[in-house]
Amino acid sequence: MENSDWLKRKHLEYINDQLYFGGIRTIDLANQYGTPIYVINEELIRDRYRALKEVISMEYTNNRIHYSVKANTNLAVLKILESEGASVDCVSTGEIYLCLIAGFSPERIIYTSNNITNDELRYALEKNVIINLDHGSQLLRLIKIADELGINTKFISFRVNPEIGGGYHDHCITAGRHVKFGILEEDIVDAYKLAIENGFTNFGIHMHIGSGILEILTFKKSAEKFLSIVKKVRQETNIPFDFINVGGGLGIPYKPSENPLNLIEFSTTVLSIFKSSISDMGLDNPTFCIEPGRFLTAEASIILVEVNTIKKTKDKNFIGTNGGLNILIRPTMYDSYHHIINCINKNRDKMIQGDIVGQICESGDVIGRDRNIIEPEEGDFLAILDTGAYGFSMGSIYNSRPRPAEILINKGKSYVVREPGSFYDLERSQHIPDYLKK
Ligand code: LLP
Numbered sequence: 001m002e003n004s005d006w007l008k009r010k011h012l013e014y015i016n017d018q019l020y021f022g023g024i025r026t027i028d029l030a031n032q033y034g035t036p037i038y039v040i041n042e043e044l045i046r047d048r049y050r051a052l053k054e055v056i057s058m059e060y061t062n063n064r065i066h067y068s069v070k071a072n073t074n075l076a077v078l079k080i081l082e083s084e085g086a087s088v089d090c091v092s093t094g095e096i097y098l099c100l101i102a103g104f105s106p107e108r109i110i111y112t113s114n115n116i117t118n119d120e121l122r123y124a125l126e127k128n129v130i131i132n133l134d135h136g137s138q139l140l141r142l143i144k145i146a147d148e149l150g151i152n153t154k155f156i157s158f159r160v161n162p163e164i165g166g167g168y169h170d171h172c173i174t175a176g177r178h179v180k181f182g183i184l185e186e187d188i189v190d191a192y193k194l195a196i197e198n199g200f201t202n203f204g205i206h207m208h209i210g211s212g213i214l215e216i217l218t219f220k221k222s223a224e225k226f227l228s229i230v231k232k233v234r235q236e237t238n239i240p241f242d243f244i245n246v247g248g249g250l251g252i253p254y255k256p257s258e259n260p261l262n263l264i265e266f267s268t269t270v271l272s273i274f275k276s277s278i279s280d281m282g283l284d285n286p287t288f289c290i291e292p293g294r295f296l297t298a299e300a301s302i303i304l305v306e307v308n309t310i311k312k313t314k315d316k317n318f319i320g321t322n323g324g325l326n327i328l329i330r331p332t333m334y335d336s337y338h339h340i341i342n343c344i345n346k347n348r349d350k351m352i353q354g355d356i357v358g359q360i361c362e363s364g365d366v367i368g369r370d371r372n373i374i375e376p377e378e379g380d381f382l383a384i385l386d387t388g389a390y391g392f393s394m395g396s397i398y399n400s401r402p403r404p405a406e407i408l409i410n411k412g413k414s415y416v417v418r419e420p421g422s423f424y425d426l427e428r429s430q431h432i433p434d435y436l437k438k
Pocket of ligand 1: 068070071089112172174208210211212247248249250291292293294295330334389390394
């Protein structure tokens with residue numbers, strides 16, 4: 001059956017054949033709050049943050065972990081990480097707005113935009129967050145807007161495209177000559193020169209190569225390339241970088257057969273390259289930044305769904321649930337694997353193989369393809385694991401299904417941290433022109 005150590009690392013265990021998450025029986029949560037629901041485990045988020053902070057700090061103390069909030073912007077999640085001392089990585093003004101509400105001060109917020117608009121530049125300048133651009137022309141627009149606002153900004157960062165990408169799916173590889181992100185090596189020195197010419201005095205530099213990476217070698221190669229580019233900028237401009245940001249992308253074991261990322265090896269590898277490079281460059285203790293999203297929150301959440309229809313045919317079995325691509329798009333969009341397990345192990349020996357599907361009117365609405373699980377009965381609950389990153393945040397109201405609630409669990413208690421959506425949500429921002437009302 002499930003590898004119990006693998007489950008344990010995700011704070012999941014079976015006691016008397018009943019699945020517990022963070023010490024709480026999952027069927028109790030499903031019965032209390034209804035399904036589908038996202039359940040978020042506070043302790044696990046804190047554990048992941050502390051583990052990463054500890055290994056990085058062992059190598060280099062002047063570091064910041066910027067949680068990449070696109071993974072999960074629930075305000076309780078943001079508050080938890082804020083209280084741990086994390087910084088954040090935002091990719092939209094909406095994310096900045098939420099992080100400010102959650103209590104992150106502007107100097108802990110880096111805004112890594114792409115194809116940024118003037119309104120977004122204005123918002124970022126007004127809120128005084130760190131701005132990370134990915135084209136020189138954006139800097140000229142920023143200067144103009146800062147002048148209009150009477151804001152004297154001296155701090156800028158650029159995103160480098162180091163051309164060494166990584167990640168588990170093409171959509172998630174964010175470096176390379178055919179990828180839209182970042183500034184290529186051949187253009188990066190000019191971007192910094194432009195900033196110097198325009199009076200900027202404080203600088204950061206950034207890359208992010210992709211997502212869901214479990215091989216240390218990928219991090220090693222990209223860090224080497226990135227730091228060689230940083231060195232080149234330093235040689236040609238003499239910039240004293242305040243921070244050097246190596247991005248996120250730290251993977252997690254979605255499958256019981258996968259090993260977790262070796263954090264110590266990751267940290268020693270990347271930081272030894274970083275430390276020797278900054279010493280070569282004669283930089284004085286710049287801040288080392290890293291911006292994981294998935295690593296901090298993915299394993300901290302499960303989705304509970306109810307089985308409502310078991311359809312057996314000669315060719316295929318379908319285990320129909322009230323989940324679907326509206327609440328978890330990753331399997332459909334990236335062919336991602338999410339382990340799915342029973343909340344109660346009835347009939348231990350009776351297994352079923354089939355597709356675990358949702359309620360959305362698309363054939364691609366498959367949460368788990370060709371899975372072997374203990375045969376559930378209609379009315380039983382299943383847990384979809386590792387949904388805390390890019391789960392709710394990529395969800396939708398497709399098929400006009402209101403969004404599920406989010407429940408936080410901590411120390412044996414549960415809290416509604418997001419109310420479920422309602423039918424009113426489906427209509428509230430719409431207007432029917434008068435002539436159509438007749
Ligand atoms: N920094 C930047 C600039 C990013 O664009 C991202 C993710 C991260 C950090 C955090 O990456 P992470 O540590 O979470 O891998 N929707 C996809 C993932 C797309 C990530 C996009 N950028 C998924 O569900 O797997």
